[in-house]
Amino acid sequence: LDNTVYINTGGTEGSMGKRNYHSYVTDQQLAWLRDDLAALRDKSQPVVVGMHCPAMNNYNAAFENRESFNPAGKTQELFDCFEGFSYVHFLTGHTHYNANMERGAIFEHNVAAVCETWWWAGKLSGVGVCKDGAPAGYAVYEADGRKLNWYYKGVGQDRDKQFRTYDMNKVREFYTPAVIEILSQWPRRADDGAGDDYFDVADNTVFINVWNWDSQWTLRVTENGRELPVERVWHRDPLHTICLDYARILNGLDPVNDWESLRHSHMFRVVASSPRTSLHVEATDRFGRRYEETMRRPKEFTADMN
Incomplete structure (x- = not known):
């Protein structure tokens, strides 16, 4: 239609x-x-x-x-x-x-889109990432009679790559006064942290972006065998911020409202007991497929992170 x-x-x-x-x-x-x-x-x-x-x-x-x-x-x-x-x-x-x-x-x-943020993140940083932090990619649908299943596939990535983890201690280290000043030039940030995107994030927080999340996914995070409470939060994705928002201003280009990182509906957070513990993250989709990561912390925050 x-x-x-x-x-x-x-x-x-x-x-x-x-x-x-x-x-x-x-x-x-x-x-x-x-x-x-x-x-x-x-x-x-x-x-x-x-x-x-x-x-x-x-x-x-x-x-x-x-x-x-x-x-x-x-x-x-x-x-x-x-x-x-x-x-x-x-x-x-x-x-x-x-x-x-x-x-x-x-x-x-x-x-989301194969062309991510109209190819700009890839052009500026070499990393194709959409406004919500999802990798540049596409959806795959498989039909068997009346049964339909699906998944999101990042370009150049394994199909089992379905989420990304952020050590927010390291993300906040990146947010120096100079970085905050640069990000404050983006229009949606005027009344939303004024460039300090994660001013409300507590110490030892971990963000988990599960980009194809729906109501029948589950997310389980454990620290030394102890399950941590998982909370869905409305927040920006840090990777898109450094690959597009930050990089665009550094390259002398104007901030453009349509391309700005935006708060989205598939970010989750847990709070660990210390900055150095490892976490086991397990996401399961509605079809029972399980995706896992053992997150070693501190985890560096860079444009080419997994």
Whole structure:
């Protein structure tokens, strides 16, 4: 479905307008969709819908799945077409970050990008990383009859690489006054730490970015055999910050709102007992696949970290 409704306010033939747009599915397409779905007598049959702009988003402090079509109400118009269906997947892009959202029988996969942050992180730092810290990559879907499973695959990375750990003691060491001053130039940071992104992070904190997280993943972290409480937090990814935000200003380029690191919905934190203990991190996806790392601390914070 084509859900990018181009407006281009002020544009005329031969001159560029504002290049603005709305995101929704037009009435003409909805009529076609309703007619097409009416031919499916078995509503338990899986249906997969591809669109560019996401129908929902969950990048908010409450991690709520909120409708994102514009004008308001257009998301629900699309959802209503699938009433009675039991297995519907939306595949969307546009945002250059990962977010998995569920509303009844609808599961939306908003997938990050092969081109990461429009290739800029790779150009500036040699590391392809998306706005949410996910590696530049793509989603893989495997169908077996009515069974569908999936995973996110980073370019040039093993398919089992599904999260990254950060020793926030080392990340905060990187945040010198000079670095904070540079990052403060990015627009979203004016009222959010003013460049000191992790001012509210306690000593011995570890962040874990699980970029394809959904409601049926689990995350378990142990320190010397003792399980640590895991908390989901709304925070930025440090790797994207140094590979794009920091590097861009160092290279004399302007901060651009669309490319800035953003707080996202799949970061988690634990607090260790000391700065030098090792942690065992185990993430398990909804299909029972397990991904593990023994995190040796202190863990250095660099652009080429795993």
